[in-house]
Amino acid sequence: MLSAPPRAWALAGWALLPLRLFLGVTFTFAGLQKIANPEFFSKTSSSGVYAQMLQAVRHSPISFLLNHLVEHATLLGWAMALGELAIGVGLLFGLWGRIAAIGGVTIAFSLFLSVSFHTNPYYLGSDLAYALAFTPFVLCGTPVLSLDALIRKRGTTGGADNSQELVVMTMGAVRALCTHAAPNDACSATSGPCDGATCPVLREPKSTLAKRSVDSVGRRQLVVGGAVAAVTAAGAAATAAVVAGVGRVGNSSTPTTTPVTLKPGSNTSNGRRIGKASDVPVGGSATFSLPDGTPGIVLQPTSGTYAAYNAACPHQGCPVDYFKSQNLLVCPCHGSQFNPDNGAVEVGPAVTGLIEYPVTVVDGDLYVKV
Ligand code: FES
CATH class of the missing domain: 1.10.287 (Helix Hairpins)
Structure with missing residues (x-):
């Protein structure tokens, strides 16, 4: 009664074709997108894998492991990008489908533990759903329309x-x-x-x-x-x-943000001194650290106009970047976009805006009230 019906794997293979196509295209695209973006591998970029791992270390339940891995962030970034490409191609062509699916579960579940574990409610995080979406292919492989079958x-x-x-x-x-x-x-x-x-x-x-x-x-x-x-x-x-x-x-040819990191000073009645105003380029941004270690970002969209935000994206915590050409703060992880004038959400999946801090300039120094 509980045994599989005749030709169960082949039937499952046909039924799973739409999901296989989606996962194959998505992972191929994700891998190529990372490979095409040198910022992703840069240790000085606030949108790179290094910055994302630093952010994850603070909140992840496997932070003890990430702590050891963070120094190899560039290597891990390449492993992830090439792994995603191999998984995508494997599923699309149905080549070593089970192995590709095991790789997909591994990457998606690792991202769940390191990046989206605290997403609340849990169903807004996509990594767990991806991990589960790969499991049917771990069970039945890619038995139809595939190189494996051939x-x-x-x-x-x-x-x-x-x-x-x-x-x-x-x-x-x-x-x-x-x-x-x-x-x-x-x-x-x-x-x-x-x-x-x-x-x-x-x-x-x-x-x-x-x-x-x-x-x-x-x-x-x-x-x-x-x-x-x-x-x-x-x-x-x-x-x-x-x-x-x-x-x-x-x-x-398209630098989007400055890698300047401001050196904080002491707290004063004006607020927390985060560095020299002249270090923030006009039309650019600089990063600084909030007292709890979370990254902050300060912008100077036009000469003499400053705005400071908690750079942690409210969706899953990746540090946002300032894109002057689009006049937007953009999260590199899932594409949330925020208004640089007030931090409000322009495009989700984030549902709340960035936390803004009042910023003033006194004698050429920047102060934020945090
Ligand atoms: S962390 Fe998901 S959009 Fe920012």
């Missing part, structure tokens, strides 16, 4: 031991086919009764032919699968290299 088919039909699939037959059917079947259910090969337990035709292949077949089929699948995987990986690597090159050329 490799399996080629592996079972391409060699000398033609198809050796196991089939269930009644003894009546065996007798009808067997050349040793004699009248009165007797066996001419054993001179005894026709019996599955003593049948030389049924017993011999079980121990030798079937084993030989499974071994050779496994070898063929491994060789063909390895060759297809190598060609696909080479194609993906070439695409990634081109995208990375184009991204670097494109990014070099």
Whole structure:
């Protein structure tokens, strides 16, 4: 009653095609997008993986682990970008689908633990949903419209031991086919009764032919699968290299924010001194640290006009960046956008605005009231 119906995996494979397409396209795009953005790998960028890990360390339930990993942020960033690309391509083409799905669960669940664990209510965080969306492919792989299916088919039909699939037959059917079947259910090969337990035709292949077949089929699948995987990986690597090159050329001409980090001074009646006003470029921004270590951002959209905010995005805490060309504060993680005049949400998924702090200039120094 609880056993799977006939051809269950194939049916599941067809039913899961829309989800497989979505995850494949999304992860391919996510990987290429990171690879095309040199800021993501930069340790000095407030929108890079390093800044995001520093932010995650403060709140994540696995902060003890992230603490050790944060110094390898650039390496982890590359591993994540290439991993996402491999997972996306694997699902799209149905190549090593189970392994790709296990990778997807691993990345999504790691992001859940490090970035979106405290999202409230929990269903607004996407990482947990992604982790669960990958699990059907861990169970059934990519059995239809896939390179895996093609490799399996080629592996079972391409060699000398033609198809050796196991089939269930009644003894009546065996007798009808067997050349040793004699009248009165007797066996001419054993001179005894026709019996599955003593049948030389049924017993011999079980121990030798079937084993030989499974071994050779496994070898063929491994060789063909390895060759297809190598060609696909080479194609993906070439695409990634081109995208990375184009991204670097494109990014070099569009700096969006300044990496200046202001050095805080002491608290005064004017507020907390965060640094020299002249260090914040006109039309740019600079970062500073709030007393609890959370990043802050101060802008000078036009000469002499300053605004300061808690830079932690209210959605899941990634530090926002100032984009002068669009006159917006933008979160690099999920794209929330905020008005630089008052911190209000322009575009979600964040549902509340940035926390704003009054900022004044006294004798050339910037003070914020936090
Ligand atoms: S952390 Fe998700 S939009 Fe900012």
